[in-house]
Amino acid sequence: xxxxxxxxxxxxxxxxxxxxxxxxxxxxxxxxxxxxxxxxxxxxxxxxxxxxxxxxxxxxxxxxxxxxxxxxxxxxxxxxxxxxxxxxxxxxxxxxxxxxxxxxxxxxxxxxxxxxxxxxxxxxxxxxxxxxxxxxxxxxxxxxxxxxxxxxxxxxxxxxxxxxxxxxxxxxxxxxxxxxxxxxxxxxxxxxxxxxxxxxxxxxxxxxxxxxxxxxxxxxxxxxxxxxxxxxxxxxxxxxxxxxxxxxxxxxxxxxxxxxxxxxxxxxxxxxxxxxxxxxxxxxxxxxxxxxxxxxxxxxxx
Amino acid sequence: xxxxxxxxxxxxxxxxxxxxxxxxxxxxxxxxxxxxxxxxxxxxxxxxxxxxxxxxxxxxxxxxxxxxxxxxxxxxxxxxxxxxxxxxxxxxxxxxxxxxxxxxxxxxxxxxxxxxxxxxxxxxxxxxxxxxxxxxxxxxxxxxxxxxxxxxxxxxxxxxxxxxxxxxxxxxxxxxxxxxxxxxxxxxxxxxxxxxxxxxxxxxxxxxxxxxxxxxxxxxxxxxxxxxxxxxxxxxxxxxxxxxxxxxxxxxxxxxxxxxxxxxx
Ligand SMILES: Nc1ncnc2c1ncn2[C@@H]1O[C@H](COP(=O)(O)OP(=O)(O)OP(=O)(O)O)[C@@H](O)[C@H]1O
Ligand SMILES: [Mg+2]
Numbered sequence: 001x002x003x004x005x006x007x008x009x010x011x012x013x014x015x016x017x018x019x020x021x022x023x024x025x026x027x028x029x030x031x032x033x034x035x036x037x038x039x040x041x042x043x044x045x046x047x048x049x050x051x052x053x054x055x056x057x058x059x060x061x062x063x064x065x066x067x068x069x070x071x072x073x074x075x076x077x078x079x080x081x082x083x084x085x086x087x088x089x090x091x092x093x094x095x096x097x098x099x100x101x102x103x104x105x106x107x108x109x110x111x112x113x114x115x116x117x118x119x120x121x122x123x124x125x126x127x128x129x130x131x132x133x134x135x136x137x138x139x140x141x142x143x144x145x146x147x148x149x150x151x152x153x154x155x156x157x158x159x160x161x162x163x164x165x166x167x168x169x170x171x172x173x174x175x176x177x178x179x180x181x182x183x184x185x186x187x188x189x190x191x192x193x194x195x196x197x198x199x200x201x202x203x204x205x206x207x208x209x210x211x212x213x214x215x216x217x218x219x220x221x222x223x224x225x226x227x228x229x230x231x232x233x234x235x236x237x238x239x240x241x242x243x244x245x246x247x248x249x250x251x252x253x254x255x256x257x258x259x260x261x262x263x264x265x266x267x268x269x270x271x272x273x274x275x276x277x278x279x280x281x282x283x284x285x286x287x288x289x290x291x292x293x294x295x296x297x298x299x300x301x302x
Numbered sequence: 303x304x305x306x307x308x309x310x311x312x313x314x315x316x317x318x319x320x321x322x323x324x325x326x327x328x329x330x331x332x333x334x335x336x337x338x339x340x341x342x343x344x345x346x347x348x349x350x351x352x353x354x355x356x357x358x359x360x361x362x363x364x365x366x367x368x369x370x371x372x373x374x375x376x377x378x379x380x381x382x383x384x385x386x387x388x389x390x391x392x393x394x395x396x397x398x399x400x401x402x403x404x405x406x407x408x409x410x411x412x413x414x415x416x417x418x419x420x421x422x423x424x425x426x427x428x429x430x431x432x433x434x435x436x437x438x439x440x441x442x443x444x445x446x447x448x449x450x451x452x453x454x455x456x457x458x459x460x461x462x463x464x465x466x467x468x469x470x471x472x473x474x475x476x477x478x479x480x481x482x483x484x485x486x487x488x489x490x491x492x493x494x495x496x497x498x499x500x501x502x503x504x505x506x507x508x509x510x511x512x513x514x515x516x517x518x519x520x521x522x523x524x525x526x527x528x529x530x531x532x533x534x535x536x537x538x539x540x541x542x543x544x545x546x547x548x549x550x551x552x553x554x555x556x557x558x559x560x561x562x563x564x565x566x567x
Contacts, residue, residue: 150420172381175407
């Protein structure tokens with residue numbers, strides 16, 4: 001039981017980086033960035049390959065750099081070449097499939113056997129004892145979250161936030177929205193790749209399809225967190241990403257061990273939750289309208 | 303200060319919707335000029351302001367601001383020297399960000415801004431002092447999202463943001479038209495004060511005929527993408543709203559027709 005809790009927490013912290021990335025792209029920039037799936041695998045592929053070659057620590061920033069490049073391509077497609085933003089993400093994502101195979105040495109999966117990962121390195125120092133994996137996952141995620149909050153308070157961060165709010169105003173403050181979108185997507189994809197890089201070394205394996213649906217799961221986490229915390233400020237948003245991700249992993253664990261629903265159905269369930277949550281305002285409006293119609297009908301009838 | 307030399311702009315050229323919005327328009331402003339612009343719907347007033355601000359590039363002609371040719375400068379570069387307000391009070395501010403964050407963004411126009419610097423105590427004190435000038439109590443609500451403010455408050459804040467770093471040129475496009483009369487008066491009064499205090503060169507489109515004659519120092523009348531009347535000095539001082547309407551009729555052979563037009567206060 002303790003082990004299950006611990007694993008859920010570890011995975012929760014690691015995948016929270018994806019939810020944080022989506023907080024930046026989806027909530028702040030108002031862009032549904034479908035690069036996420038491929039970018040997660042890219043981070044994992046770079047990380048596992050470099051760890052396999054003996055550079056587990058270097059692997060992390062390298063993976064983030066690769067993710068930032070993927071974000072740059074998506075941003076370039078939509079800001080300079082006029083590709084609609086959703087399509088831009090899909091195009092990059094498709095291209096990444098090949099890039100990811102390449103990063104894994106043209107194989108569809110790669111594993112780490114008897115080599116150091118950042119997790120084993122920390123375990124060997126004895127810091128954190130039996131909780132060293134959790135410690136590392138939590139520290140990395142909380143540090144990334146803290147830096148993200150700090151960054152969004154800088155002038156550049158403020159102009160990125162204004163981009164999703166009012167692009168006219170960004171231009172009026174002498175900043176090019178093309179630039180802010182680009183920086184925003186580079187950072188969010190670096191975060192996604194960081195998640196992939198950490199998960200890759202944590203699980204000591206990467207598969208070309210391991211990113212499928214990550215974007216929806218990340219959104220689910222964010223929405224769960226926001227439902228608990230509300231979504232007013234940047235700090236709340238980042239905390240919501242972490243909290244939501246942990247809750248999601250607990251939910252996942254519960255489903256996995258109690259088998260209330262078959263685990264294979266979890267993606268469908270997640271998709272349904274995300275679809276409903278995003279549709280909630282429309283559904284609420286529709287319900288209110290039906291109620292009014294009903295009330296008007298009753299009045300007319302009597 | 304501003305030199306607009308025979309600029310033209312045609313929208314959707316070569317289609318059934320082709321529309322010549324500016325035709326060979328020229329305009330010269332001295333530093334410190336405060337010019338009001340009136341004209342019928344579709345005369346090209348907004349298009350002129352958009353052309354100067356760089357929303358699109360003109361088809362022909364050139365625009366020089368403060369000695370620099372800005373004809374081919376993109377909008378975000380021009381905004382370093384040009385402040386702008388629209389009719390819609392929602393267009394100038396970011397609703398989900400706080401008042402001080404909005405002001406911080408406007409402050410980016412100053413050259414010394416380091417992109418990684420954060421709001422300092424000094425910035426906050428400066429913002430607070432400037433907000434107090436509006437006399438709306440906004441200085442005590444600096445941490446609140448702008449979305450909570452009324453239209454008049456938002457427009458006053460936008461005005462402050464546009465002039466926080468004094469612009470070379472301020473463009474106002476019927477910026478009081480969507481406000482209730484009290485708020486409109488307040489925002490206009492603030493505009494006059496800020497423009498006078500900062501010696502800002504200003505182009506203001508208005509739908510209010512008497513305002514066009516009393517505010518500022520020069521009045522332009524536009525029709526069909528050109529300037530048909532340019533009034534200043536004693537001639538302007540002696541002009542009444544009726545004279546103005548008659549002049550328009552004589553100049554264009556049509557009545558001045560604007561759906562938002564106010565003939566008096
Ligand atoms: N982006 C655009 N695309 C196509 N046509 C445009 C565009 N902007 C303006 N026009 C056209 O150019 C003409 C001039 O429009 P403009 O908005 O400058 O008029 P205006 O003088 O500001 O009028 P109003 O008093 O109604 O605000 C109009 O016929 C308008 O339909
Ligand atoms: Mg107009």
